Amino acid sequence: MLARDLKSLLKDPGLLATDAFLAGDWVGADDGATFAVTNPANGETICQVPDMGRAEAARAIEAAAAAQKDWAAKTAKERAGVLRKWYDLMMAAQEDLALILTAEMGKPLAESRGEIAYGAGFVEWFAEEAKRIYGETIPGHQPDKRLTVIRQPVGVVAAITPWNFPNAMITRKAAPALAAGCAILIKPAAETPLSALAMAVLAERAGLPKGLMSVITSSKSSDIGKEFSENPVVRKITFTGSTEVGRILLRQAADQVKKCSMELGGNAPFIVFDDADLDAAVKGAIACKFRNNGQTCVCANRIYVQSGVYDAFAAKLAEAVGKLKVGDGMDDGTDLGPLISDAAREKVETHLADATAKGAKVILGGKPHQRGGTFFEPTIVTGATQEMQFATDETFGPLAPLFRFETEDDVIAMANDTIFGLASYFFARDLSRVYKVAEALEYGIVGVNTGLISTEVAPFGGVKQSGLGREGSRHGIEDYLEMKYICMSV
Numbered sequence: 001m002l003a004r005d006l007k008s009l010l011k012d013p014g015l016l017a018t019d020a021f022l023a024g025d026w027v028g029a030d031d032g033a034t035f036a037v038t039n040p041a042n043g044e045t046i047c048q049v050p051d052m053g054r055a056e057a058a059r060a061i062e063a064a065a066a067a068q069k070d071w072a073a074k075t076a077k078e079r080a081g082v083l084r085k086w087y088d089l090m091m092a093a094q095e096d097l098a099l100i101l102t103a104e105m106g107k108p109l110a111e112s113r114g115e116i117a118y119g120a121g122f123v124e125w126f127a128e129e130a131k132r133i134y135g136e137t138i139p140g141h142q143p144d145k146r147l148t149v150i151r152q153p154v155g156v157v158a159a160i161t162p163w164n165f166p167n168a169m170i171t172r173k174a175a176p177a178l179a180a181g182c183a184i185l186i187k188p189a190a191e192t193p194l195s196a197l198a199m200a201v202l203a204e205r206a207g208l209p210k211g212l213m214s215v216i217t218s219s220k221s222s223d224i225g226k227e228f229s230e231n232p233v234v235r236k237i238t239f240t241g242s243t244e245v246g247r248i249l250l251r252q253a254a255d256q257v258k259k260c261s262m263e264l265g266g267n268a269p270f271i272v273f274d275d276a277d278l279d280a281a282v283k284g285a286i287a288c289k290f291r292n293n294g295q296t297c298v299c300a301n302r303i304y305v306q307s308g309v310y311d312a313f314a315a316k317l318a319e320a321v322g323k324l325k326v327g328d329g330m331d332d333g334t335d336l337g338p339l340i341s342d343a344a345r346e347k348v349e350t351h352l353a354d355a356t357a358k359g360a361k362v363i364l365g366g367k368p369h370q371r372g373g374t375f376f377e378p379t380i381v382t383g384a385t386q387e388m389q390f391a392t393d394e395t396f397g398p399l400a401p402l403f404r405f406e407t408e409d410d411v412i413a414m415a416n417d418t419i420f421g422l423a424s425y426f427f428a429r430d431l432s433r434v435y436k437v438a439e440a441l442e443y444g445i446v447g448v449n450t451g452l453i454s455t456e457v458a459p460f461g462g463v464k465q466s467g468l469g470r471e472g473s474r475h476g477i478e479d480y481l482e483m484k485y486i487c488m489s490v
Ligand SMILES: NC(=O)C1=CN([C@@H]2O[C@H](COP(=O)(O)OP(=O)(O)OC[C@H]3O[C@@H](n4cnc5c(N)ncnc54)[C@H](OP(=O)(O)O)[C@@H]3O)[C@@H](O)[C@H]2O)C=CC1
Pocket: 160, 161, 162, 163, 164, 187, 188, 189, 190, 191, 218, 219, 220, 221, 222, 223, 224, 225, 226, 240, 241, 242, 243, 245, 246, 248, 263, 264, 265, 266, 296, 297, 394, 395, 396
């Protein structure tokens, strides 16, 4: 799909921006360099966008610092008003934003529409939270002392975001940052800059002051990451992506002791106990494992099924997954789109080959889809063990491995045997088991009898090497605020 074809589908063609939004202006790279944005469903180039470097990032940072002071001085209600307008514009443009998202990322249109509503939900939520940045008074420790705590914006924030949620991973950083009174610089994934630029078009229309937000498109992510880390004006880095890149950014940020929020990789266990409602568990497993074609850090990566229901669950799951339709995300009825890249498909193939070599049995799928390219058949394997690669490494694709377990203690030990700790899920009906297992799982998020846990009203984030900080909910604004304690003698 070429840009002109995509534009012809849009009610508002102005949303397909192909210049970067730098310091309040729509511009190209200083040296005119560009890189291609492609449609993963067919490999076609949609358009070119500016390939910016450190110099452009530095200018965006300078403009952000200048704009931030005035923005922070506005009342919370004024900031909330701009955010609310941005939310309204995003929802009014939901269909166009979804089309742009599917074109550059590949997920089915229905999921893209859902993501726009989810992403806009963070803007609405934090518009409301802007008015609730409360302080404290503390009883003085001496008779003449009056102690108060105020909370102030961190300042200039830099965000680096992934391709798998090109809209929502931006809004859940940008909205709390702006609500708190910060400025924000966004470096979207090279695969999906168009969704970020479309949101910037709407933010500008909503009345966001010039320079307060920039979208720096670049294929030289490590250069931009270095500018964000080394430029002393940036006071916080917020990142969603792989644990590997998260570690690099944390190391770089250490030199200037910058605040960091990290939403990193997961390796989610999904546990089905003997007493589970099996049909509900199958439904939950499909929603959780195959959402975004398995390309979500909270997707089930390891499905543990208790011995007594293992065969029945495997059969029911295979029957239901066998009905999922693989295709171009733009086509009606598509359940699973392409994977984002050849490398992503190769990772699924590597994990599958490793598992079958170690004795796993393919009961559904198991090969690249007949459409070719990056499409892969939804796949289920039985006989998965802790020695297989997917037990320790996130597959990020449509491969569902079924592990067999006997006791509650065994499965908790296996589920926790990972460096990650983002999302976990289990299906069970025994009330005391529900409490015990929810408490024992070493994860930031536990889904009980559900495979879907994402919402802007809850704190999303991980423990262990899955990250630092929480996004969404009333806690999500904390990462963009500094506490100041004022000790006054009267
Ligand atoms: N937790 C999550 O939500 C996600 C996890 N992942 C996991 O990571 C794996 C790899 O996916 P991938 O897209 O490569 O994820 P990355 O972590 O490489 O990319 C995420 C973001 O970081 C940027 N980036 C990459 N390297 C650097 C760097 N050195 N300094 C600064 N920014 C950098 C990327 O830019 P650019 O695109 O330009 O390289 C992108 O904007 C997936 O298979 C999955 O397992 C991936 C995406 C999201």
